[in-house]
Amino acid sequence: MPIAMRLVTWNINSLRLRLSHIETLATTLSPDVICLQETKVADPLFPAEALRTLGFEHLHYKGMKSYNGVAILSRHPITPLENLPNWHGKEDCRHIGVVLQTPTGPIDLHDFYVPAGGDIPDPIENPKFEHKLAFVEEVTTWFTTRKPTRSILVGDFNIAPLEHDVWSHKQLLKIVSHTPPEIERLTAWRDAGFVDAMRHFVPDTEKLYTWWSYRNKDWQKSNRGRRLDHVWVTPDLTTNLKAMSVLTEARNWASPSDHVPVVVDFTF
Structure with a gap:
């Protein structure tokens, strides 16, 4: 009989600030694996014991003070x-x-936090945007040469590639996260050997978001979202995909992240 595995990916925007939200995820969703981005905590201060108490005995993390940081919590x-x-x-x-x-x-599981890229979509004027494009290009080359199999790739990629991954395709084409240079590079990365697991369940013609700006106070009413968070699998794992959901209600939690968790269920 197939055994289910639930995986969650989430840009938590400070793990220590929102540690109680991990407890909420653990008790309400019972995930087997949680992949986090933007943990914003140096490794010596990582709350390992608190997470082990929640049942995540197996931890791998890499962090720095105040910025970036990724972590994988596993049962x-x-x-x-x-x-x-x-x-x-x-x-x-x-x-x-x-x-x-x-x-x-065994399955290879990768957790990425792609650079946001700043506000100006020009690699000459904006070094942050140049960094973002170069980052995605290098990652694409790396995966292309390795021809991955039995792999899952998750994270905050900071790019919403499809027309219905943003609230307005026309208005956001010149806004960082939905510009053609970013979309072209993310598509090439995906085509290096992956399938979009979220769009496996939700057609490209339907709106799908995982992020709503803090600047928008009534985010739910305006619903000006973007799908910046992704789950990809190699084609040999598509038959293992069982279900997918976006935990939109997390955007209303106390002191929320501007991202919400993405949940994908597998059977093995």
């Missing part, structure tokens, strides 16, 4: 992937990977 054994690159020559804690054990064999 099942994991083995860190070693010798991963420092993308664009920066040690800025934007990628970790593990080998996750499942009943049908």
Whole structure:
């Protein structure tokens, strides 16, 4: 009989500030694995014991003070992937990977936090945008040469690639996160060997968001969202996909992140 595995990915925007939200996720959703981005905590201060108390005995994380940071929390054994690159020559804690054990064999799980890219969509005028484009290009080349199999790739990619991944395709084409150069590069990365697991369940013609700006006080009424958070799988895992949901209600939690968790269920 197939065994279910629930995976959650979430840009938590400060793990220590929102540690109670992990407890909420653990008790209401019972995830097997939680992948976090923008943890904003240096490794010596990572709240490992508090997370183990919630049942996540297997932890892998890489963080820095105040910025970036990624973490994988698992109820099942994991083995860190070693010798991963420092993308664009920066040690800025934007990628970790593990080998996750499942009943049908090991799976590589990658957790990414792609640079946001600043406000000006010009790599010459804006070094942050240049960094973002170069980051995605380097990652794409790396995966292309490795031809991944049995792999899951999640995270905050800071790019909403499809027309209905944003509230207004026309108005956001010149806004960082939905510009053609970003979309082209993210599409090339996905085409390096992955399938969009969220759009496996929700057609491209339907709106799908995971982020709403803090600047919009009545975010629910205006619903000016973007899908910046993603889950990809290699084609050999598409038959293992069972269900997907976006925990939109998390945007209304006390002191919320501007992102909400994405939940994907697998069977193995």
